[in-house]
Amino acid sequence: MFRIFLLVLIPYALLLSVFLWRKAPVRSMGKPVSRGWGNRLRVLVIGATGGTGRQLVQQALDQGYPVTAFVRDPSKLQLEHANLRIVKGDVLDYASVESAMRGQSAVLCALGHKRFFYPNKIQSNGMRNILGAMKACDVPRLICETALGIGNSVGRLGLPHTFFILPLILPFYMWDKLRQEELIVASDRDWVIVRPGMLKNGDARGGYRHGPKVGNYFWPVSIARADVADFMLKQLTDDSYVGTAAAVCW
Ligand SMILES: NC(=O)c1ccc[n+]([C@@H]2O[C@H](COP(=O)([O-])OP(=O)(O)OC[C@H]3O[C@@H](n4cnc5c(N)ncnc54)[C@H](OP(=O)(O)O)[C@@H]3O)[C@@H](O)[C@H]2O)c1
Numbered sequence: 001m002f003r004i005f006l007l008v009l010i011p012y013a014l015l016l017s018v019f020l021w022r023k024a025p026v027r028s029m030g031k032p033v034s035r036g037w038g039n040r041l042r043v044l045v046i047g048a049t050g051g052t053g054r055q056l057v058q059q060a061l062d063q064g065y066p067v068t069a070f071v072r073d074p075s076k077l078q079l080e081h082a083n084l085r086i087v088k089g090d091v092l093d094y095a096s097v098e099s100a101m102r103g104q105s106a107v108l109c110a111l112g113h114k115r116f117f118y119p120n121k122i123q124s125n126g127m128r129n130i131l132g133a134m135k136a137c138d139v140p141r142l143i144c145e146t147a148l149g150i151g152n153s154v155g156r157l158g159l160p161h162t163f164f165i166l167p168l169i170l171p172f173y174m175w176d177k178l179r180q181e182e183l184i185v186a187s188d189r190d191w192v193i194v195r196p197g198m199l200k201n202g203d204a205r206g207g208y209r210h211g212p213k214v215g216n217y218f219w220p221v222s223i224a225r226a227d228v229a230d231f232m233l234k235q236l237t238d239d240s241y242v243g244t245a246a247a248v249c250w
Helices: 002-020 051-062 094-101 122-136 159-168 171-186 225-234
Strands: 043-046 067-071 084-088 106-109 141-145 190-196 198-200 209-211 222-224 244-249
Touching: 002 159, 002 171, 043 051, 051 067, 051 225, 067 094, 084 094, 094 122, 106 122, 122 141, 122 171, 141 171, 141 225, 159 171, 171 190, 190 225, 198 225, 222 225, 222 244, 225 244
Parallel strands: 043 067, 043 106, 067 084, 106 141, 141 190, 190 244, 198 222
Antiparallel strands: 209 244
């Protein structure tokens, strides 16, 4: 019985990996990278009540940025700071995204959900609204957390992910994540896609690997959400990864 299961699972996992494979994303726009935000960079954090989102909010405040936290339920954030504005909204509701977007210089997106087991477009439809509102409000930069294991990083989250977690738990989720990435790549914003390995809570290590080819085809790779947030915040003022997808892991 187990052999039959493997005989079905392995070709299915390989086929799924083929469908999730894409060329390395590159910025198609020829326009120069934007630098119009003066000396007070205002950041909008989407998914601010999530694991990475909380780290983004806290670290951005620690670094002195005025932060707008976009949340569905403000009572979940439990944070007060003179530089923090909390805006209630839903990424699937364009009007609420646009109203939070006004006056921002950059968007840090750590959107995610747990509806793994049925097809949905939460991440891609949410990203369509975010990109639309960025254009409408002339917000130039987007740093978006997606995941290792899609696009040109297929397989680089290790064998257990490629042959078990992805085909058995995450096919719909990753398919929509790929759509989310495709929307970002097709946009005319200054974007950076950040693809972390498996996320851990706990302290940042400070040292982590990053780059287009980071990851491992055999064993799982991971990173703390605190380190991912650190890397994402660095992309606000560092242009080296603009228009590309950077993987991050320990
Ligand atoms: N877990 C991993 O090992 C792993 C590995 C690689 C990449 N990733 C990716 O990394 C990203 C961040 O993951 P995470 O675990 O740190 O985040 P998370 O804890 O799952 O948080 C997701 C955030 O998105 C918000 N959200 C969901 N639907 C929304 C909507 N319709 N409107 C507004 N906000 C909405 C959630 O708000 P609520 O609090 O209201 O639900 C929450 O703040 C995700 O894209 C995830 O797929 C995860």
